[in-house]
Amino acid sequence: MKIHIKNLFLGSLLFIQAVFSYGVEDKQLLSIFNKYNVNGTLVISSTDGKKVYIHNESRAKKNYLPASTFKIPNTLIGLAEGAINPDGHVFLWDGKDKGWKIWNQNHTLQSALSNSCIWCYQEVAQDVGRLQYRYHLKKMNYGNRELGNLTTFWLDGKLRINAYQQIEFLKKLYSERLPYYKKYQKKTKKIMLNESNPSYKLYGKTGWVMKNGKGIDIGWYVGFLEKDNQTWFFAINIDLMKDSQRKLRKQIIKEALHVKRII
Template identity: 40%
Template sequence: MTFSINATLITLFILQFSPTIKAEDRVLANIFATHSLTGTMVISSLNNDRVYRYNKERANQPFTVASTFKIVNTLIGLEEGVVKDKEAIFHWDGHKYDYAAWNHDQTLESAYKVSCVWCYQQLARRVGADTYRRNIKTLGYGELTEPFDVTMFWLDGSLTMSASEQVDFLKKVYHRTLPFSASAFNTLQQIMVAEKTDSYTIRAKSGWATSSTPGIGWYVG
């Protein structure tokens, strides 16, 4: 289950649910009306037999992917050998960030959990522009505008994707039909856990883009 929210965008993707669950657009619309939000929500079963949307036009509109790109970035970094596993270390350079959780060394797992921008910028420098270019094209992941800054392209509007495309991509991640190793998928599966109980596990990623006004928020998974 993934849920994304911002001043202008909300997206919810449910990857798996009981066939007895029913949802109607008016129910989704009520959520937005109740909270005075402008946005979209997409709920889909894994096999596409049930897809529910609020604001279909917006669901098909591309937006800056922001930190939801950490899902793909993690897979690319692992596959390219830039990071070895979830315990890979990112060393803090001492710069003080407003978000205190960023102000120390991180593992790949903790960097994902706290959405550490500087950590993934370190990773991006090691991966390089050509490798991103190749992977994004091969994966069919959104639209990448050239030229781009290798440490900012997922934040500054150079890489965009729609909510509907996010859902489709996450299904490929779930089914492991993308060209990444089992090891890379296994590591991603471990670090994506946002909430876990005896009844369910939520694997997800939030994102917040400030390259536009108002900002764009995501929660996908």
């Protein structure tokens, strides 16, 4: 009986710690944001959610346009709808200036994602269509599931998502629990690879919500890291007061993973 009561107490204590850990400001993460004098939020979570590190929880619950982080679900949607060929898709450049030098060329699916090729995914959007997007956003329960202009709704439309939702979506994708063929989920994860070395593999996608001079730009970086048979998920968004701060999205993530001794 004593053992039973002890186990019950320990179980309850662990449950309470797990629940309340979500609302605790991580001082080490706070120091990184203070170091760079940027306003934003960061959530890092283990696969099972038992270890969660948070900076600025109230902002982590705030919804923003996903910008190019939407290229992750958009890839999956494109594959499912046949708008993207899983066996070697090529986006053919029409020879017109697309606004950025790296975009002015043909792209594979890998390069389109890594270089945030807007016109590439606008072609996907045209093929998918508004009706099917509504279906897929509901099917994968992505953000607030709202649309806008067919070819720019993730950039300037009504679609919104927060840091917690980004991580929840990534966890489902990683474990291949989204309602899509596993081969499409595997393909989507594969092209997200940003960095690979003997110690770890880092997967992710950046996003840049541009206000066109009105208000403040928002920078995203979401993804996951594999190390020693463990996987950690992360989502950061920060206010971008100047273009040079865009590099801080990845830089803060790397420093945060180091300070939490994950890498």
